[in-house]
Amino acid sequence: QPEFDEFVQKVKEIVERNESRRLPKLPKGTRDFANEQMVIRERAFSIIADVFKRHGATSLDTPAFELRETLMGKYGEDSKLIYDLADQGGELCSLRYDLTVPFARYVAMNGITSFKRYQIAKVYRRDNPSKGRYREFYQCDFDIAGQYEEMGPDFEIVKVLTELLDELDIGDYEVKLNHRKLLDGMLEICGVPPEKFGTICSSIDKLDKQSFEQVKKEMVEEKGLAVETADRIGTFVKEKDSPKELLSKLKQEGSEFLQNASSSRALDELEILFDALERSKCIDKVVFDLSLARGLDYYTGVIFEAVFKGTTQVGSIAAGGRYDNLIGMFGSKPVPAVGVSLGIERVFAIMEQLQKDRNETTRPTETQVLLGIMGNKSKIPLAAELTSKLWSAKLKAEFVVSTRFDKIISRANDSKIPWMVLVRDRELETGKVKIRNLETKIEEEVPLSAFVDEVKNRLNL
Amino acid sequence: QPEFDEFVQKVKEIVERNESRRLPKLPKGTRDFANEQMVIRERAFSIIADVFKRHGATSLDTPAFELRETLMGKYGEDSKLIYDLADQGGELCSLRYDLTVPFARYVAMNGITSFKRYQIAKVYRRDNPSKGRYREFYQCDFDIAGQYEEMGPDFEIVKVLTELLDELDIGDYEVKLNHRKLLDGMLEICGVPPEKFGTICSSIDKLDKQSFEQVKKEMVEEKGLAVETADRIGTFVKEKDSPKELLSKLKQEGSEFLQNASSSRALDELEILFDALERSKCIDKVVFDLSLARGLDYYTGVIFEAVFKGTTQVGSIAAGGRYDNLIGMFGSKPVPAVGVSLGIERVFAIMEQLQKDRNETTRPTETQVLLGIMGNKSKIPLAAELTSKLWSAKLKAEFVVSTRFDKIISRANDSKIPWMVLVRDRELETGKVKIRNLETKIEEEVPLSAFVDEVKNRLNL
CATH class of the missing domain: 3.40.50.800 (Anticodon-binding domain)
Structure with missing residues (x-):
């Protein structure tokens, strides 16, 4: 009898193993969405599109893949995460990595001089799939390209970001904000040689995950900065305060930031921006943070990143900034631009959790x-x-x-x-x-x- | 002076040539959509989604690429048009070719026994780009999987198709309809050996583009049918009439279709379907057409195709049918299914033309x-x-x-x-x-x- 039971068990295991081998699978890092999940997603997309349209943006749809040459040289180290299509004869193509480069390609290709567009679409990254990190995911982008009165578009982008997060109603957040030219000036003041600005920015960018001691070690031992230079950087990147407080501190009489051409211009721009945000009643969401550097090479002005406050650390949920040289990289006339990208997957996760916590149910259909x-x-x-x-x-x-x-x-x-x-x-x-x-x-x-x-x-x- | 002008002209040409060489391009067969075009697209999508939701369908979102094995063996000859992703280590993946196979994969993978879903998404085909034919384009699919009272879902799918085309308001159309089992019976009656049913169906499918003489030549010379067999097929495939007329003709006393098990069952099913379509007041859009065969292998019951009537021949704008074996191909329990796919790109082209003809203008933004x-x-x-x-x-x-x-x-x-x-x-x-x-x-x-x-x-x- 026991032998027979064991035998039955073994047969069952073998059958089940074959079953599961034959059942179809999804590619790693990808997901299906259906029913209640889809209802929540569509609700979020509709809130987001409403905010974008309220600001006069038109929707742009670009192909899921671009010519490989369009994506090359835009993402630095991250280029290794780009999905290529197989060479089946004809052009070499890759899946889009974000929505910013296709937007810039579109503006350049069509000789456009001003454009306010949004795009809600999937992007593709050959990243290591892990909890909350996917190889296919949605981004929601809003960008303004064109020549306007200084800081007008920059203000509107930050405003759009706060409206998005307010209307999605997913909890308290803050928008960390800095300026690339202020960072440049700061590094110059500290004595960093200009050719090292980029790599030192990358080090500073790690300060949200590493201690200053770790980052200092990298700057000194790996990147060859003098210890005093690194220490001076250390005193600056600690600066983090409400925008107007920190701005007036940096503009105090005798401040080195005023002597430096790059940072002095940045401070003038930030003054207009902070005034605009204050009068628009959203400055209380903004933190002026000298340690914010942002990885991507192409930023040239204001940079920012939205993070959730509170116990659950989900990290950055949106980010953006000004990139005045990207469109010109495509061989067209340069067109200044500024934009924000919302990483909506984290927003969905929060919305689903909130719904669970509130014991709400969502009907998958609308059948009456x-x-x-x-x-x-x-x-x-x-x-x-x-x-x-x-x-x-x-x-x-x-x-x-x-x-x-x-x-x-x-x-x-x-x-x-x-x-x-x-x-x-x-x-x-x-x-x-x-x-x-x-x-x-x-x-x-x-x-x-x-x-x-x-x-x-x-x-x- | 003339030499100088010529010289200037030459320099200008060279500069412009370089310019255009450097300007970015789109991959062949792909397009961007913006502004007015996008507004028209979104209007169409919203009409389509409304019809789908009115019938109780939920939205499904699947990845743009699937494991290559998921797509293999589903498309016959057309498999050569599938876009593969490059092998960059890891799984072998391909861009989806349609929305039906991902739907079947989803149902099988999740052990679902009934599901009514819609999906509006892009599909990818390495086809030769030509006027009106693209490598990336939208499909709008509505499918019902599950065991229901016979012909209930089949009726609803055809009804949805007529509602879609009526509400998109793009002109007069007809839905050609046939039944795979009726075709099988017909071929048996004509004396075609069963192993040739598939290939002869492919020949018959060409009758909308070729004369019967051409198709007959192919069936006799290439596929080895007897001339009398081909001629008998010829008498049947000419049959095309309003559904109830042709049905009663095929059911007349002494009809061979009643003797044949396969076609007799098909006629019973069609009788219920036509009654349902009549009482649903949309049978006047349907033409029962024995020459409709549909290329894809996986159809097992009712098949149909919507075409525009009138002068401009844009060909088929929607098609579908019953496919009871596809989901079971994934190693799960077989789940019967029926669906329709709307080729929305042609609909957009017609909507844009109509708008031009009517001298209507669309605002790209909604700014008030x-x-x-x-x-x-x-x-x-x-x-x-x-x-x-x-x-x-x-x-x-x-x-x-x-x-x-x-x-x-x-x-x-x-x-x-x-x-x-x-x-x-x-x-x-x-x-x-x-x-x-x-x-x-x-x-x-x-x-x-x-x-x-x-x-x-x-x-x-």
Whole structure:
């Protein structure tokens, strides 16, 4: 007997192993979305698109892949994460890595001099999949290209970011903000040679994850800075305060930042920006932080990053800045630009968690009424006729034909449809159908000839 | 002098040639969409999604690429058009070729037994780009998987197709319809050996582009049919009529179709379907056409294809059918399914043409009011404050700060914004701003303190 049980167990294991081998899989780092998850996503996309449209942006749609040469030389070290298409004859192409470079390519290719666009689309990165990190994910980008009065677009981008996060209603956040030219000036003041600005910025960028001692070690031992230079950097990058406080500190009489051409210009720009943000009533979300450096090479002015406050550290949920040279890299006239990218996957995760915490349920469909007909396939034409009347009235309706009442009821309950029209021969004979409230289970008989209006009444339409 | 002009011309040519060489390009067969085009697309997507939701479908989002093994063996000859991702270590993946196979993979992978979903997404085909044929294009799919009363889902899919085309309002169309099992029966009756059903179906499928003589030649000379067999096929595939007419002809006493198990079952199914379509008031759009065969291998029941009527032949704009074995191919329990796919690119082309013909214009943005401030960058904070008041009131607003009045006006005119709030020092001194109707050019002075309400009144909000 025990031998037999063991034998059965082994057979079962082998069968199951084969089963799972044959069942299809998803590529690593990719996901499907359906039902409730999809409803939450679409709700978020609609909030986001509404904010973008409120600011006069038009939607741009670009191909999922670009010529490889379009992406080359734009992402520094991260280029190794770009997905290439196989060479099957013809052009060499790669999947887009972000939405900024396709936007810049579009502006350059079409000789456009001003453009305010948004794009909500998937991007692709051959990153190591881990919890919360995917190889295919959505980005929501808003960018303004063109020559405008100084800091006008920069203000609007930061404003859009705060509106997005406020309206998504996902908790408290702050926007860390800095200026690339201020960083340049700071490094010059500290005695960093100009050719090392980029690599030292990359080191500074690690300060949100590493201690200053670790970063100092890297700057001194790996990147060859003098210890005093690194220490001077250390005193500056500690500076972090509400925008107007820190700005007036940096502008105090005798401040070295005022002597340096680069940082002095940056401070003038920031003064306008902070005034604008203050009068727009969103400056309380902004922290002026000299340790914010941002990895990407192409930033040339204001840079920022939004992070969640509170216990759960999900890191950066949005980032952006000014990039005045990227569009010109495509051989067209240079067009200054500034933009923000929202990493919506983290936002979804938070929204799903919030919904769970609040014990809210989301219906996967919007169906308002289920037409249930007792009978076999000979009733399909009747179902077609009656449901079509509901559809013609623009009601969201489904039908089910079954000889079993319990099947009809469970279909309605499963998808939480509020109303059911029950069609049975016994009522039909006298020209009647029943309307059932699926929550209260109360049924009322109504004339078949008026059943659409009766449903509409109950839906308050 | 002439030599000099020629020289200048040559230099100009060389410079321009270099310019165009450096300017970025799109991959062949791909496109960007922006502004008015995008507005038309979004309008169409919204109509389509509304129809799908009205029928109780939920939205599914799948990755743009699948494991290569998922796509293999599903598309027959067309597999050569699949885009592969480069092998950069790890799994072998390919861009999706349609939305049906990812849907089937999702159902199989998750052990789902019933599912009504829609998906509006891009698919990828390494086809030869030509006028109206692209390598990246949208498909809009609606599918019902699961065991239901016979022909219920089939009816609903055809109904959805007619609702889509009616509501997109792009002109007269017809839905050609046939049944794979009826074709099988027909071929058996004609004396085609079963192993040749597939290849002969492919020949028949060409009848919309070739004469019967050409197709007959192929069937006899290439595929080895007897001339009499081919001729018998010829008498059947000419049959094309309104559904109920042709059905009753095929069901006449003594009809061979009634003797054949396969075709007799198909005729029973079609009888229910046609009754349902008739009572649903959309049978006048349907033509029962024995020459419709559809290329893809996986169809097992009802098949159909929508084509435009009228002078411009744009060919098929939607197609679909029943495929009861596809989901089971993934090693899960077989789940019967039926669906339709709308080739939306042709719909867009028609909508754009209609709009041109009707001389309609589409605004690229929805901006309701432009805040124009006369001044230099020192006015940016004021612009921020005032525009934020409009945004807080959920108005769609943009701002422009310029020392030149003509620049402000042309900005409004270019994007056809209906209203402008004009802010100048001369009125500001008395606490006033001007509201200008950009169509009538009439200006009215209003108190700055009430300008948001004044704008809302004028927008009837």
